[in-house]
Amino acid sequence: MLDQHKEKSLSKLISKMLRHTPKAFGLALDPEDGSCTLDALLASIQAQPRWGWVTKEHIELVVRQSDKQRFEIIDARIRARYGHSHDRVSYAPADPPAxxxxxxxxxxxxxxxxxxxxxxxxxxxxxxxxxxxxxxxxxxxxxxxxxxxxxxxxxxxxxxxxxxxxxxxxxxxxxxxxxxxxxxxxxx
Missing domain, CATH: 3.20.170.30 (ADP-ribosylation fold)
Known part of the structure; x- marks a missing residue:
């Protein structure tokens, strides 16, 4: 279990990794949807000073608890849904509400x-x-x-x-x- 402070800090780190500077953390994101394997993200997080204690369960908790639902995990892959400032992620056009x-x-x-x-x-x-x-x-x-x-x-x-x-x-x-x-x- 994570306390609120650790959960928020881990969420910010994941945002930085998946939304802003993946290459700085050695992550190669899929150019189509901006995803990587959960294992690759976990290894990159654990390689950071002070973050060696993080488990997959911690990442999954951050994904579930995110107030803005920034991330999603599908078939052992994780991605930020939106908010990217690095390479452009592609989305299919859709019809929004009025x-x-x-x-x-x-x-x-x-x-x-x-x-x-x-x-x-x-x-x-x-x-x-x-x-x-x-x-x-x-x-x-x-x-x-x-x-x-x-x-x-x-x-x-x-x-x-x-x-x-x-x-x-x-x-x-x-x-x-x-x-x-x-x-x-x-x-x-």
Whole structure:
């Protein structure tokens, strides 16, 4: 069993390994889906100072407990579902619900309402089916603002949506005309 601090630290390490700098840890991810074997991830984690105690069960616990369901394990392979800043992971185009949500901070709002949603340091713009994930993502960097994205309007403007799993949707860009401010954290 992991205490909360160790679980959070291990989750951050796995995120760094699978989402941001896999090569720095000696991991070769599948170029199509960004996965590697659970055994390869475990060996890379255990090779890090202070992490030799980690077991497969610890990794599986982190995957199950992740509030944003960042990771998934399928057939002894693990991957980050979204949030990659390294090589681009491919997803199949899919038809999203009519409205998706994006959490951001108040300081970013003027730029978004002018230029739309951009992936910034990530490979895709992250959107969610409900406000829960949008709130988790947007509340990390200042006063929260939740945006509603009209997916029909965005698709008419040429946006392709991709389903990453667990209510998370991705897009290359969302035009400003498809975004509307829903509420701020003071209204939540």
């Amino acid at each position: 409205i998706l949500y994006h959490g951001t901070n108040k300081n970013a709002l003027p730029s978004i309402l002018l230029e739309g949603l951009k992936p910034m340091g990530r490979q895709y713009v992250h959107l969610s089916e409900g406000t829960h994930f949008a709130t988790l993502a947007g509340s990390r960097r200042g006063e929260l603002v939740i945006l509603e994205v009209d997916t029909d309007s965005a698709r008419q403007a040429g946006v392709t949506f991709y389903y990453a799993g667990n209510e998370v949707w991705l897009a290359d860009h969302v035009p400003a005309a498809s975004c509307a401010m829903m509420r701020t954290d003071k209204e939540l």
